[in-house]
Amino acid sequence: GIGTPRRGRCTSGSLAAPSYVSELTERIKVKAAGEGDRQEREDSAEFVRFFPAFVWAVRDFALQLELDGREITEDEYLENGLKLKPGSSQRAQLHNLPRECIRQFFPARKCFVFLQPAGGKDLPRLEELREDQLEPEFREQGDRFCRHVWETSQPKTLPGEHVVTGAMLGTLAVTYVDAIRSGAVPCLESAVLALAQVENSAAVGEAVAAYEGLLERRAALPTESVAELLELHAQCEREALRVFMARAFKDDDRWFQGELMHRLEEQKQRLVQRNEQASSDRCTAVLLELWDELDDRSGQSVYAVPGGYQRFLDDRQEMVERYRQLPGKGIKADAVLQDFLQSKAFTSQSIWQTDMVLTKKEKEMAAQQARAEAAERERQVLRQREAELQQLLEDQERSFQENLRQLEQRLEDERKTLLEELDKMVDQKLKEKAALLSEGFQDKAKHTEQEIQGLREQSLEIKDPSWILSALDMLGEVASLVLPGLAGKAAGVVSAIARNMK
Template identity: 65%
Template sequence: MEIPMPAPICLVENSPAGELRVQQEALQVLAEISQPVVVVAVAGLYRTGKSYLMNRLAGKRTGFSLGSTIQSHTKGIWMWCLPHPRRAGHTLVLLDTEGLGDVEKGNTKNDVWIFALAVLLSSTLVYNSMGTINQQAMDQLHYVTELTELIKVKPAGGGSRGDMKVKAAGKGGRQEGEDTAEFVRFFPAFVWAVRDFVLQLQLDGREITEDEYLENALKLKPGSGKQDQCYNLPRKCIRLFFPARKCFAFVQPAGRKRLPRLEELQEDELDSEFQEQVTRFCHHVWETSKSKTILGGHVVTGAMLGNLAVTYVDAIRSGAVPCMESAVLALAQIENSAAVGEAVAAYEEQLGRRAALPTQSVQELLELHAQCEREALRAFMARAFKDEEQQYQRQLKDELDSKRAELCRRNEQASSDRCTAVLRELSQELEERVCEGGYSVPGGYQRLLDDQREMVEKYKQLPGKGIMAAEVLQQFLKSKETVAQAVLQTDQSLTDKQREIEVERARAGAAEREAQLSQEMQARTEQLLQDQARSHQEHVQQLTAKMEQDRRQLLAEQQTALALKLQEQERLLRDGFQREAEKLEHEMRNLKDEMSRPPPSPPPCVIF
């Protein structure tokens, strides 16, 4: 899929007044991306080199603006969409966020919203900092603790499970029973990029990895005093909300005088160790970053990402707290409406490729409809999600039922037109004889009957007339009864008794044809009823398969969250934090209980 995007564009504008607004140009770009998206966002203090890393992830030297002064350069959130370098059929979406902590802005709340949007929209979040991971670096990452104030999983009244309380986190810990499982399932993977790192990676006299360096920095301090709680708070938040985490430490890329020209420097002008570190960083992000998903494990496309951005920014602008579950439901309505339209379009496309009207039988027509309906349902199921009351599937079924009725009408009309044209051509000579008085002679009535029989036989032998052949013929013969009666009454070769016999014979023939026609129409009605039952069964089967697929996605999401929590619990036990480990054990039991619940079954009359 070609993405005509030679340079980044603004996704979320941040006005001087601190007002956020999603840009239409970016939404138009995203609307064209039907592929799954892997969204990598970078956040961190201003003037720490975030944009340089994003350009390298794009495989470019320039793109996102680096700036070269002490002022924050990037405003709002900028977006660059590119073909994924490692995953065919996926689009890599890079989001470069406005530098946090800009003293000129003087609006820390605005900074937190930018950080929150980076978390909400990304599948991998890169946090960029300078120097070392020390207490100052942790204090600067206070944005992660303020997420508790700005994001919730469930809407008000939807239960407290999964909703983070600001006072719980803001005063040194989570409330009893509060569960972070929902957040773990939704939040992005976390990569901490430490820039201009000058320390030796050693601990207690042994060499350690960058990941071990991060885990050591995230160790909690025993104690319940206020100072201990302040120390532990950002660490707890990172550990609980981002259990999938990675660390990269970068040396300074070049001498201080060259740094303002970083994007202009050639490869041989950059520190070789820095180049190797950037290469490792890019490969890790490309190869491990997953597709962006929403609650339930549904994969996000570019169009969906744009709608998510609008939903979250609209909530922020209205003064509300962005709610992930509400955003998913709002997105589901948009996607499910689009899925109905896409399914109907798929039906019409299949019909256009397969249809050759008129068909020879109702069964042939209904098989054609069934094939097109099956493809339409597949298209719908591939895009729709959280249609829990089957509202949109019922809407689709109504649309497809209307399409079937329209197809039947078109088929009947095509057959009727074809049969009428054939009869007009075949009866032309007979009509001319009637007009010229060719049958107004002794024996003319029998001659008329013979000519009509010959014409009817020719009519029956001709292929491609369709399902209206008998009905149109009956209407045609009925229209000629007056002429036949006139010829019969003027045929001087017949006695009155013979005329009566012929009249009765004509009446019996017409009645027989009417009876045959009635039987055909009854059979046609029965076939339509059978097709309705088949259609219902097709909808239920595909819905059942969809529900099973959604169940597997949800289980996979829950299993991932469970594994990450287990990993975090092991770390806590290793560090001696038994009480915190027990809290996680409670959350894991809740998650296991949820996973063990039997899957729902669609009701037998879910469509009708």
């Protein structure tokens, strides 16, 4: 804050600033890499991204808001107080250093002046006064100040507008304190990267939990087909990815997204196994119940008569038809039926051998037919299994496409935010450059122009398609490792996206 000014007109302004403002670049660094002048230039521009807006509250203000015979606003009072003095004397440097820092690191500035809240005898007992006993003008000034804070204050964010939660702020604070205690200079970039490791790991866990929770609510196993099961998985996966994208940040090598892909692929495999087991249990229970009737007839010697084998075949076929018509058996219906009938082959052979009506030739033909039917059922089961495996492989590509789609959308949103952020910084730097030129500081204006040029170069880099494509390529490399069925295909998928972006 500013000490109580003496009564009179506003001239150059009595402005004081804590020493740590002028020593900022010595106390903390933005970038982990870089040395010397280059590092200092990068820091001076990059600090703006991390810093909040600057609100200067002047208490017990007793000056007149007037300059050179004209009324000025509170903001003009602050800007007038931030003007630099020409010259290179020690006095000029001491005057300019804190002002330069405030102008450089806090381009968005606002000023509020407050009269004394009470006068005369009431001032010593200020804490005892009710709000309605304070000076009306002071209350009005306080209301304006509060409205400004509530209406313009933004949540603390990291680069890319990633909102910092309370837990994240605690982690950052510990990181900074540990660095200071060790004698190192705290680095914002390193702290953010360390925080990203913690947050991204938590994002993976949260996404997997979201997948499991959604699956628990929606899963009704067994499903009638693999396609139905994979659609269920895809729905849960999309939601899990949204959860991950909402929390993860600075996953530049896509390791954590790859870890999520791997975890969800494992979840899918377990889901397939659960579905198959549920189907197998259901089918086995149905077949055992249906076969009880044939067992009862066999126990009553219904088939131990001439022509009994044919009657047995007819009854067995009727049982199979009834089995196939029952819903809710799931994807293992044919495989379980094949295994079940093979397990009952001894019963069939026993009835066949005791049927005295059949000739030796007819028995051989019946045996060949039984083997042919069993072989056809086996081929049908294999064809179904191959089709299911193909669907599972195709689902890996679908999963990769969904990961690419959501990552691309996330990067597009980040790019838009970063470009808006850079445009705002350029506008603020242009204003600072104009102010320096008007005050006659050509060298400082030239330095600011270099910062502006650096920000514009960053904008061009972010606007280039490669800014997004390189991240998608990285995800493709990761996906080829965590999704074996995708090997050789990921590059083609990314290339197709690249063609669409041009």
